[in-house]
Amino acid sequence: MASIDRRQREKAQRRQQIQDAASSLILENGYYSTKIEDIAKKIDLTPGALYRHFKNKDELFASLLIDALENLSKKTQVISNDSNLNTEEKIIHYKNSLYETYQTHPLMVRCLIHIQFERVLSNIQTETALQLADVNRKIIDCMQVTFKEGISNGTFIKENPLVYLDMFWGLFTGLILWEEAKKDLNPKKDFLKNTLDKSFSIFLSGIKTEST
Amino acid sequence: MASIDRRQREKAQRRQQIQDAASSLILENGYYSTKIEDIAKKIDLTPGALYRHFKNKDELFASLLIDALENLSKKTQVISNDSNLNTEEKIIHYKNSLYETYQTHPLMVRCLIHIQFERVLSNIQTETALQLADVNRKIIDCMQVTFKEGISNGTFIKENPLVYLDMFWGLFTGLILWEEAKKDLNPKKDFLKNTLDKSFSIFLSGIKTEST
Amino acid sequence: MASIDRRQREKAQRRQQIQDAASSLILENGYYSTKIEDIAKKIDLTPGALYRHFKNKDELFASLLIDALENLSKKTQVISNDSNLNTEEKIIHYKNSLYETYQTHPLMVRCLIHIQFERVLSNIQTETALQLADVNRKIIDCMQVTFKEGISNGTFIKENPLVYLDMFWGLFTGLILWEEAKKDLNPKKDFLKNTLDKSFSIFLSGIKTEST
Amino acid sequence: MASIDRRQREKAQRRQQIQDAASSLILENGYYSTKIEDIAKKIDLTPGALYRHFKNKDELFASLLIDALENLSKKTQVISNDSNLNTEEKIIHYKNSLYETYQTHPLMVRCLIHIQFERVLSNIQTETALQLADVNRKIIDCMQVTFKEGISNGTFIKENPLVYLDMFWGLFTGLILWEEAKKDLNPKKDFLKNTLDKSFSIFLSGIKTEST
């Protein structure tokens, strides 16, 4: 029995190993340049072995995305329900969670963009696609509730909460993209955290009512 | 002699035709799904013929990007030097120019993102790469001057002008991405203009000094 | 214009060349042992070139079958409508047509069997599948009419005409299989024609009424 | 000692289990779609374990065939030597034995066809190949004797007995193929027995002399 447990643990570890290798290679060389063989080689395996863990390349890539989003989703729920935080603090915590997730799963944004722009991941099972859509929706819903809350309790200027939500996501995604691009040119320094913090502070100061 | 002129004009037209076809196909199917043969077929040409006009696929794609950026660069210069506009108005004009460029060259953002994220266009000549970097820098520089100007004339809160510039670009890029993704889900309505306007208005209200 | 004609002719010739190469290789080595690369090599092409003429391997193989069956279908129609032939003669002509088709398209039976037994050709377009089903049905229908005719005009013993049709086809297919198998062991002599003729003569003598 | 016996019994059972699984999967999905892993999974075994019982895939498949043919061979001998049966009855009993064998070992025909048409089982040991050829020959010989007997005792029209033998086998194999193919289209009813009986009755009535 214990050995079954160990087997499962080893299997899960191998899966994680593959995901890590894929993740780092995508990050290094980009999505389309990352070949199954490269991933395999990175962890001293043969390409065929990967197919024991993932049905195909797209499923492997989707799994990276799902893991990142699920991680983020959990954090978002906690923040949303935390009665110790006021609305403004929640938004700041959301931003920090996004940043943390990005730090540990830098692929999140990259993958999201690819899925959005390239009709990528065409070879995934319906179940996987649903899983993706589901976790995605959960995060959005959760944040939208907070923006609505802020409007009704007078923290934020009256406006369609969707505009705030869109600006929040757009700002985050765009800054990641932008700073990553700059990092390529000058890899020594990482200005992302600083720019993110300042930008979201401007964002908040732009949507808060006078009284606050 | 006149016939040489005509020939050159025809050649330029052909080039434009190819760019338009490439542009619309990339927009429709994504960057990686757009095949040389598809582009050729779209304008009743053959794959081989494209190579008379562009050295290779990457050069063709780079040319799309350069054209869009040059278009934007010109507009940006004009705004920057327009003494009838105050600083805030200039920012709004920049945003509008970006939006116009995006409307006529929707690939700009898409391409920028690809170049940033995919280390795409690896197969371009040094000259082309320099051209790209150059026009890119011109735009950035121009906008940065305006943000600096706003800080020195008291319109904007004192801050590193690069933060404003980054937020400006990040916000624009991110919103394009975000709204395009949503358009896929619900293609009926296009909320981009509205969200852009409101977001940049929030942005401005967040960076302006009390007195303004 | 003439050159367009020539191009089309050349293209058709190439297509035929591929079909011939595929046909002879399948015959030699069997269906599953026949690789795209072998076919290409046989006519001094590269694998990729085949895909200009056939969407994929299954489509190529299906085309062989369709060509053979269409060939047979035409002959069958002619026989069926030939008022100079009595019913018994028509059956003999059907048999001879089948044999002729088998001689020029030996794959027909082989393919039919594979399709029947192996759920092969899973990768064909709906259109191709319909084409196959259609030509198949035409042949069967045509022959069934003749058997019905024979029963109503008193040539054949009263029986479900489908039984006669099934026996006709079964006998033909089975003998091909059987004699081919024996040819492997002793390739010098070809007994098929003789065995076919005698067997169909026994078949006819078994279904004819006394009076005939 | 008894435990050695038991061990051998268990081993034989395992072997049978594997054969049954293979048999039913080949029948369901076809020869080429049946993977070692599927067979193993079906009886809660692992791929590696199968190799304790069969040297390789081809040997496993050959064993199925040999078993079926040996079963048939025994029945054929009994019929051939049964002095209570006249020649015609023997032929009918052969047909029924074939049908029974087909019912319990439906692979027989399928395998035979594959071996004949696909040069399959290329990976078997000489011994296995000889075994196959041997049991095959036994059956043929046995039936040929009966046809010869029928000719000499005046039951059948004078003809090369090989023609009768070929027609007998061809008819049986062909009908199996044909009816199985039709079963795919309309799985509700099984017309095989009826068509077989009627076809062999026509066969007999075609080869019998007037006097019988």
Place this chain on the structure above:
DNA sequence: CATGAATGAGAATTCATTCAT
């Protein structure tokens, strides 16, 4: 200039078979 068939260098995926545990 244009053609378009052909190339050639991959890339993903499959699977019988092996082997350390």
Place this chain on the structure above:
DNA sequence: AATGAATGAATTCTCATTCAT
């Protein structure tokens, strides 16, 4: 005896690019 992860050799298919006509 059994496990099952891993191998490795195929095999199908793709596509930017070239080149004889």
